[in-house]
Amino acid sequence: MPQGQPSVTPVDGLTTRQRRNRPLLLVHTGEMKGKSTSAFGLALRGWNQGWSIGVFQFVKSAKWKVGEETAFRALGRVHEETGEGGPVEWHKMGEGWSWSRKAGSDEDHAAAALEGWREISRRLAAEQHGLYVLDEFTYPLKWGWIDVDEVVSTLVDRPGHQHVVITGRNAPDKLVQVADLVVEMTKVKHPMDAGQKGQKGIEW
């Protein structure tokens, strides 16, 4: 697969190298499941580059554990033991954020979501990760738990070279406007239409 050629040459005063290495804000939205799957696939590439990977899942249930989590934790151990790839951190809202002292009761999802964003915001300021996966992050935005304007300005003004991938349906327009890449996963055909439920290894 070719690396692709830009369709226009911008007049932004940057060299090709500067432009190429610009940190990206990616949004995976649309009705289909591939949003998170594709974000984790991207994180695999980042891991291979030796980037520090930070995953933040804005999911409600502590029980929810995707196969990717186990695989990335294994890759994090590979890095610790051999130096190959990059370090991996995986945090979930549903079980109480791991940096928080609060237990995972989480009756107040809005407060938990906001706490997650505050931590991400601190990490962005500290340039802690090379790639941030904010999984299902559009929902707390949609529900008004986290202020979209604050998120947009924090992301736009983030220092250094930090890539950010945000997944979830109904990405807010303001977020889409500042994103460098937006992919929409569109359903053409799905087994649930034919009455089949999700199955392990495929849906989670």
Place this chain on the structure above:
Amino acid sequence: MPQGQPSVTPVDGLTTRQRRNRPLLLVHTGEMKGKSTSAFGLALRGWNQGWSIGVFQFVKSAKWKVGEETAFRALGRVHEETGEGGPVEWHKMGEGWSWSRKAGSDEDHAAAALEGWREISRRLAAEQHGLYVLDEFTYPLKWGWIDVDEVVSTLVDRPGHQHVVITGRNAPDKLVQVADLVVEMTKVKHPMDAGQKGQKGIEW
């Protein structure tokens, strides 16, 4: 994320469990890059289930190596050393298929592609893998190097419980018709539109 509920209840004589565990044929198509990335994300879940993962990349250049390959080879070693996850095989057409005695000169891409399909066909008959990723497989189909009807009948009649994911643009209609799930990656916005070239860790 809920596991989802089917929108209709089929009258196919299968129990819910039988239907749920049906092996799936997935097609990732459309104009955007997420096709392969998403397929490898799916393979992460399969690895976590302990499935044998077989990746077959129908790419022309031997030099092309995606970050996912390094990560999956690391996961394959994790499996060998700890028993966690499943075994991983990663084969590329461009460097000469690893099971083949031929060197990787491959002036004849059509013959190499067909050889790849013959091997996949043998493995499907032998029920060798739990998940097959046929990456960029739509191209040899489109170019007539591999017979679409043969592929469709082999896939439809495959024995046991083997999942297959096929990626690439312009998936043939006959393939889409027999697929259980088809996802189309649609471009909403892409940095190359703004004159930015691809960068490592993101595009490869």
